Every structure is written in C-alpha cells, then in structure tokens.
Amino acid sequence: MSSKEKELFYEVLKNAKFPHGYSTNIAHWIRKRKLSGLKTHDCHVKMQELLPIALRRSTDKRISSVLIELCTFFRVLCSKVLKLDELKVLEERVPEILSTMEKLFPPGFFTIMGGDSRSYCSKTFGDQIEHDTNKEECRFPTVGESDGGIDVFKLDEKTWLQAHRHVLFNCESEVVENYKNEHIAEIKRSHRKHCLNQHQLDCLHFDTFPEWIKEKATSNIIKDVRVLAQGPSFIARRFNAFNVNNGYRFRTKQSEEFKETQNSGVMVVSKTESYASTSDNAPKSANITYYGRLNDIVELNYYEEFKVVLFKCDWVDVTKGRGVKDDELGFTLVNFSRLAHTGNREHHEPFIFAEQAQQVIFVQDPVDHEWFVPRLIKPRDIFDMGDDNSVQFESSMQSDLTYLSLLETARVPENECDDWVRSGVDGIVIETDIHSLASTNDGEANAEGGNDI
Template sequence: MHIEKNVCDNILYTLLNEKSKTKDNLNARKDLQDMGIRRDLWPDDNGKYHLALYSLTRDAKKVFLATLKNVRVPDGYSSNISRCIDEAQQKIIGLKSHDCHILIEQLLPLAIRNVLPNQVTSVLIEFCSFFRILCGKSLSRTELDKLQDRIVITLCHLEMLFPPSFFTVMVHLTVHLVEKAKLGGPVHYRYMYPIERKLGHLKFFVRNKAHPEGSIAEGYLAEESLTFCSWYIDDMETRFNRPSRLCYDPPYEMSSVLPKLGTPHGGHSNFNLTKIEKLQAHRYVVYNHEGVKPYINAFRDHIRRTSKGRRLSPAEIEKKVNKDFVDWFQALSVNPDNPYEMSTDIKFLARGPMMNARRFSVYDINGLIHTGEREEHEPYIEASQAQMVYYVDDMVNKGWSIAVHVKPRDMYDIGQGNEDIVYENEPYQEQELEQLFDPNNEYIQLATNLLDSDAIEDNVATNLARDMFE
C-alpha cells in the first residue's frame, strides 16, 4: 500500500515535472554532472537544462490530465479521481493511497500510451503490470518466480531512463515484494486500507488535542454503548436497519419472468420507443428466456413443415426464426385454438413491451447497455448478462474508448465459476523491452530539444504578476 503510494507519486510528479515534487530537478541534474554520466542532461551555467524523454510537454500534459479527468469507473470502485486533476494549473493534487493504487494499476498505463516515447511507455507499463499482477486475488508460485525475473529486468531498464534520484528506498523495495508474497500469500489479505480507515475514524473522536487518548477512549465508549442499545430499538432508524445507499430490493412484487436487477438513481424521463427499438427489445427478451425456448423449437418445426417439400438449411431456418418468430409467437398467444398450454406470464411476454418507456440518468448495475440504429442490431442485454466494465476515452483518437474489464471486489475464484464470464483484472501484455533497448548500446540519448521552462504552462496569476511588475 505505502510502496504503491510512494512509487506512484515518484512517477506522476516526475512525468509532470512538478517543481516541488519531481525527482528530476536541478539538484538531480547537478548530481549527474558530479558523477560524470549522461552529459546531455547536465545543466548549463545559468541552471537551465533540457527536458528528458520522460518529461511531458505542455500539450502532452493536457492530453494526459484530460484522460484521467474524464474517467468514469463503476460505483464503489474508487473515489472520484477527477477531483484531484487541476487542468488549469496542470497539476495533480490530493491523491489518497487508494487513488494511487487505482492509478498505477489501472489508469496510468492507459493515460501515457499516446504522450510518451515507446521506450518510456513500455517500461512504465511493465512496471505498472508488476503491481497489478502482484495484487491479484489469486497467485501462482510459478508465476511469481517469473514475476521476480521481470521486475529485476524492469528496474534495470528504469535505471537506464530515470535519474538516480528517482530510485528512493521505496522503489528499491519493489524487488522484495514477490518474496514477501510467497511468504504471506495474496496481498489483499494484508492491506492497510481497513486499518487506516479505522484509525481515521478514531481520530475523528479527538476533541481535546492535549489529551487525544482520552478523547478517543470516551468517543469509542460512547459509540459502543449507543451501538449496543440500538440492537433493542425497533421503532426508529439505526445503522443496523437503515437501508443501504444502494438498495437493490424492489419496492413491489416483481414478475418471475423478468426479475428486477439493479436500481435506478437520479431523475428519469419518459419517451416513446420507435418500431425498431420495440422490436429489438421484444425479440431479445423472448430469444433469451428459458420459458420461450419450447415455442422457438415449435416454430422451427412449423417452418420445416411449411417449406413445400424444399429442405431448408439451418442458416435459412434461423433467418426465418429471427425475422418472423416474434409475430408468430404474438399471434399464438391470442389464438383461442392454441394447442400449447401457455401461462399468464408467457402470454404477457408474447405481447411485447409498451411503446412508452422510461430513461434513467443513472442505473446502478455491473454493466452498460448501448443503443443500435438498425433492426438487425442487438442493442439490448438482460441485466443478469451484464459484466462490470468501464471505459477510458482516447483523447488522441477521438471517438474511441478503451474497455477495461474488472472483477467485482466481492467475487473470488473458487474453481466453480464460468471462466468465460468472470473477469479477473486483466494484466497488460508483457512488453518486449529487449527490442526497444539495444544491449550493445550502453547509453540512450535522453535529452530533448526543449528546455525545462518550455514545459511550464503560464497561468493567470503568473501573467497578472508579470504585467504588474512590467
């Protein structure tokens, strides 16, 4: 936890070249000069120096910060990281430990892919992938052995790019994390997040700063006493009978045909479905409902009997089913001579949806529903078929997004699930660093043509102060 936080801060503030927190400052450049290495990064007599390959320019900072600013993750997945992004000042402020956990494992590799050279991007993605694999819910000893070799090589490549000041003790400790995982097991059982959260809760009890221990003891005793009494109070709201923030219990009895999953939030608006939208929704529901499958098979038999002696291929039969089954099923439900015994729910299902529908601004469920424009598209899914996923907009290639699959935090692989529909946090593809770094070349040209001052975005306050003195 704390190693992730410190490593993430090192990377972020060095990439953004933030003066007070970057590891690539004037003193770091002077250290290079004293050590007699990386001559192209040495400062001149006036203290000016060229930006390195890993430093973001003004335009690159805008793309990088806009990518992080526009990320929308599933509910409860992380805090609102966009609140920490200051696009005007081109800074990141107020990151918590869990924010850094999400950034370094999930978002940072996606944000740097179009703003840094391939050498820097590949090394950082490999470094982030190390934390992502190590923090998985299940670990393999064989994979851990391979991971140990990968982190050693990754750190060597980092040393080829970043200055010595970048490698604080926290960065060096990453090489020992694999051995620690072998001894202690999966990392999430040893996280400090719940402990830090509890300590923060106890810190809230402090009223007399001269005696914080006494304040915490009194506050804790009062809270435990009220908690004990609340177990015996039935006619008022307590923390034990209070509805959760996300309540999934429907307020009324639902049909067994389409059970309600998820819950809406915020306002809603009414609209009328078009003929295509109504057909798409009706067709998808009846095709994916277990109670309708006998009727689909009966309609296939009906197609074969009425084919006038011509033998239809399976593709032709499925095409007719896709086109005509909904109308046949609807006519069958109102036919008084119906040879099949249909329940009331199936009859209502055959009639199809109403033309009037509601659109919610937010619907909390572990997936997304998109819309289609043509009749053959299938823009709808059932709520039970949704998977937890979020999208990261590509700020360079407008109109494109990166889909990121995640496994819900309360889901564990116990060997009985369907691996096709349960996603572990997908590790990034292993980077082929050997192809980006020539083993025969001991030094890489790191300096760019831009000076350090070229990467600083002038803000309103700076311009105002300059105008006053001029």
C-alpha cells in the first residue's frame, strides 16, 4: 500500500465503534500503528466486520474485491444459522476465490486455509433439537429490562398518537384485525359517490382508525383489546439504555456521545406498501430494510394492564440516491443528513417495538464522511434453537443472505483485468545471481527432456 492508502485503511479502523462488550477497543491498537496483540474474537471481528470496509477505499479494486469475498465467506460461514443451500454456494465459490488470490499473492501467503474452508462446507448438520413451544403467551409480553436511570415524563399529543398508532397497527390480535377490516369497509361505504383509490383509502384508514376503534370498543369485547383501543396514559417512562431479551443492549445516541462504544445503531426489516403515485391502485408490497439511530426509549403504560416499550429513531430516507446507496462492490451506504419520519408531522412513523430492532454499527467512509456503512451485529451469547414459530432471527437470516450476495457483487470479472501488476506503488527489489539462475533453469529443462525420451 502507498502511504495515502495506509492512512485511509487505518482511519476506518480507528473510527469504528462497537457495542458494549462486543469487542475490545481496536482503535487503541491502531493508534500505535500495529494490528498484533488482539484476542481471537477481536481478530474475527476485524476480519468479518472491518476489513471489507477498510479495503473498499484503500486498495486496487481487483485486490479489494477478492479479499472482500474472502471476508464475506468467513462471515457467512461463522453465522449461528447455516442452511445447506448456503453451504453449497460457499463450497462452489471457494475455489474461484482462492484461484484469484493465487494470481495476486505470493505462495507464502497461503496455508491449509484453502483445504479447510472447502471441506468444512461439505459437512452437514442432521440432528434435530427438541424444544418446548407450548408456553403460555401474553399479548404484550416482557421483552427486556431497562438499564440505568429512569425518567417519568408526559407525552405531547402528537407523540402520544404516533406511539399509540404504531401499537394498534402492529399488535398481533385477531380481534383488532377484524376491526381494521370493518373500518375499511365502512370507509368504502361512506365514499361510494366519490370512489377512493387505494392510496387514498389507506391514508384515510391510517389517520382515522385510532379514534374510530376507541368509539367502537365496548364492554363486551376482550379486556386487553378494550384497554388497547382507549390508548395509553399520557404519563410514560423514558430510559437511556435497554437490554432486549434477544441479546441486544441498546443505548440512546445522546447517552453514548462521549463513549468509545456504539449501541445506538438500529436496523429493522418491515413489510411496506410502495405506491408509484397517489393514483396508484396496485401498490407493491416488499420487505424494506430501514436504518436509524436510537433517539429515545419510551415505555407506554396502558393503565397497568400491560406496558409496551418502543424505540424512537432517526430514520434514514431509504429512497435510492437520497439517504441510501450501493457502491460498486455491493456495500450499502447511508447518510444521516437525509432523514425521513422524523416525528415532526403527525403522520410520521418514528417508533418501532423494542423486540423488532436489530443492532448495527455504522462505519464512516474515509473519503465521503457524510456516508456510513452499516454492519449487522449479532448477539454473542444467543443461539437459534430451530423454533419454527420464532421470528427473532428472521431478519438476521435475511441479512446473512445479503452478505452472501456480496460474493457475487464484489467479484471482478477476469476479462476486466488486463494485467496483474500493481501500479502506483514501489516494487520489491530481489538480489540474485542471474548466471546461477540461468544454469538452474537449463538443468531443469535437460531433466524434462530426458524424461520425454
């Protein structure tokens, strides 16, 4: 690497922050311009999380692409959940990755890594794990516990409505779902003369359903639904940190401003209806990945019947070309100067359930400082035990598939590589005796000729 490339490489490693307890402070070692002395886990973190991002800007595309593929291979291979079809893809890609690396690096670079990496993929896991799925479920079970100070405060009307509306539209209740369908049917009947398109119908349903169900909910329905329809108390609790049962520990961005750790990064995968225009009657439904930073942790109190913990986040505008973009190597980048659903308007949706959130770290691009590369962080001590009814790891699996796709995106076709010699960097001079080298080559040629005869 040139001096400038080394500076870019070290800048990424130096600015990276990880969640509390996830890894040692790698920046401490970077200040000393050394990468040795790290524990085994920290080396895995460096290779799987930071090295691909650091190489994006600091090396030639041909070199960075194959090293990113190698890092992605180990990241997927070290996932807590593996599927046979994913292992098959890895097994097929490993020889191609190693073949490309052999053209770029000297033979001394290679060890038994190649054989081990391929043979591991050929192993399968056939044992089935039994587990109990007959536990009694609550409509709003406890999802974690607060950590640190607690502040009691009063919600303003706009924030109260935004929070309550999220709970209403995302709770899993057949009774509430029936009320939604009834409300939509009533809107259609009341607008027969002026037929609404799908976008107008959805907006009207979204705006008026909370007040409508409050009037409809009577004493002859389930108590939980009746309390839910009335809405929470305006008196709520606020936390600076919250430990979710799925293993993540979150902190608000304000509370970690001067810390060496990063626990405020949030990612959520949500099924979203997309409209081409306001007159579109056939919206497309797809899973959209949203990235944000945790701004507030609020516990709603539904009059002691149940409590709901919500995360209020600063969400990046996911419109392509605005707050989110993909680079040529397949990495997603986000820009926090371009936000959406800030909560300033009544129809905004800044809240999510605490259990919906997955933790990510945002690594700053060393050249375009407004852009950050999000990297999904998985809990160290939580494992998927194969519960078909559990959705805890569903979006984590989707993220693994995203990283698996980097194996294809990061690849540079060989026909784009006219030569394999690095330019712009001083070469290495090797002193040797030309005459002795020539005589050695002549001897090898004579030996080969003798074998042919």
